[in-house]
Amino acid sequence: MSDKTGQGARTATIADVAARAGVSTATVSRALAKPDSVRAETVALVMEAVRACGYTPNSSARMLRTQRTQMVLVVVPSIANQMYSHVLRGVDTALAPAGYGVIIGNLDSAPGNQSRLVELAFARQVDAIILLCGYIPGSHGRTLVEAGLPIVSLCAPIGHPSIPDVCADDEAGGREAGRFLASLGHRRLAYAAGPKGSVVDTARWTQFRAAALAAGIADHDIVRVEGDAGARFSFVSGMAAGERFLAIPDRPTAVFCASDEIAMGLMKVVRRAGLRVPGDVSVVGFDGIDQVDYLDPVLSTMRQPRQEIGRRGAEVLLRMLDGTSTPDDHAIRLPVELLSRESTAPWRPAPRARLKDVRG
Amino acid sequence: MSDKTGQGARTATIADVAARAGVSTATVSRALAKPDSVRAETVALVMEAVRACGYTPNSSARMLRTQRTQMVLVVVPSIANQMYSHVLRGVDTALAPAGYGVIIGNLDSAPGNQSRLVELAFARQVDAIILLCGYIPGSHGRTLVEAGLPIVSLCAPIGHPSIPDVCADDEAGGREAGRFLASLGHRRLAYAAGPKGSVVDTARWTQFRAAALAAGIADHDIVRVEGDAGARFSFVSGMAAGERFLAIPDRPTAVFCASDEIAMGLMKVVRRAGLRVPGDVSVVGFDGIDQVDYLDPVLSTMRQPRQEIGRRGAEVLLRMLDGTSTPDDHAIRLPVELLSRESTAPWRPAPRARLKDVRG
DNA sequence: CTGTTAGCGCATTCAG
């Protein structure tokens, strides 16, 4: 009976516990699952044996038997993105109490990753899927939906009839941003764009522009500045947008950015070029990630309820899993909140008035 | 044969494929696992049937049969922390090609979470464990190690004989920071601390102090400023440290912070109090997270190879899993790099003297 | 209330 070399000892099985308690394996299983259906003394007996053996039911066996894994796949474009990591936290917060774990499918850590995700779903290694990527991953002609698992999409409406989505109200966010900057007296506006063609980007841009037009700003005074599409909503994309912004002939006095990171990248570039924020240009971000509270000036932004998006999304999913989903769940829009802070200021009609500008 | 109500159709099993291909299930299994051991024509036959059925092996069944899950549990203190999310990315990058997936155990999303992690390990739902938390989770008198799975600790040496660790060289980081600030002429230094008693905090602080002493700075001129222990290395902790820093009678002219977030929190507070960075106080962070590149001034910091820590850690783990681990793997220290940027400046002996300060 | 029986879907012996 010497211990095996290397790896730890064999784990106790339900049979070991049954033998020790002097009952059948079925009774052990029941005593653990629904103690009410077993005589109290027997339960005690079993529990004692369980403790003695250090027994924990093997999850692979249980999964195979019950056909449920109690796991959810969360597909995230980039785990390092603050926005997503907070949503993820909300998801986990809601899923854990319901007994579900999270398997992450990080799209940026392996390029051709999508096939791994599809495999996971078809192999029935998860019971359901949460998409944060705004599209339906697929590979080899199969898509995630075809696996037939419940799916919800967070942060971006995905436009599939069987996939409910919960996201922030991007339209309202764009609109509010437009109104806000116009109300500060700015007459020429820019939008530092996110990935062109993404639903989220389109929603923010379209409504921003509409609101600006409605406020009497001329069409040609509303400029869309592209970033780096490959860099999505990141700092890098913001820097690219910043360069393009600087090159605009009759430069706008305020910029609405598709994300906070874009705003940070853009601010870096324009400030390096000598412009001051908000003195020369007002900047509004989108997302409300923590770090912008620590910038100088503190960034004005449209705050999304990041964690709540995750929580609500997970709740919808849980309802799909237990069959209690209602039509109300299909498209949930959570309100955004304008945080007006230090990076935005009213427009000063005449720059020359600042004769004695120290920085000159 | 009407399709079942609700949920999707039943997934094909290996038996379906075997029937369709006119071979046994064993042959299907072999054709998929080691095609070389099967006649080429048979393989083709099987593959065709696999395609036709849309067959993907059920992972629960495979796990049960092989006693391996191809999953790794990664325990992370806070998923929203930039430092950890980049390490996580490195982990995933190395694990995915080896066929391993990642289950995240996020400690901050559910308070009494630890028991879930322990269950996961004892239930053999994962093959191995990566700890980013710096300690060994446990509950009900059982700890994660007792599950007998391979474990590695990243970012913090955990001091357990069977747990290799790979982390940045915190000692060197603290030392370099101390030398650097002393070399800039600062004679009174502060350390904005991380969670008291944590190995990482101790390493950075101890060596920082030692280096300062070695540079001829008096013991009482090296002040340790506590943050908010509960807030660990976060912004919030940095703000608390900032308040305490401001209250120091003969205030130091340079601060070394236990993390970049702490530095950001501290800078916010001291600047709000009217101090300028680096004019009145130099600040050095630790970690090198992306966002500090976009601060104004750009933060000087000790960059840790975040993603590499994750990658190397995962590689060590993979070696433990296939039994090829060597003693070299036991404690890997990765170099940190001092990034001297805009938040640090030489000390000006007498503020008044700045009249003719050459640099000014 | 409890024991017996029968798979869940797969990989792997062992024969042929």
Place this chain on the structure above:
DNA sequence: CTGAATGCGCTAACAG
């Protein structure tokens, strides 16, 4: 090279 048989560890019928 292939097929038949076995069991991974557990839960859910079904009897008793």
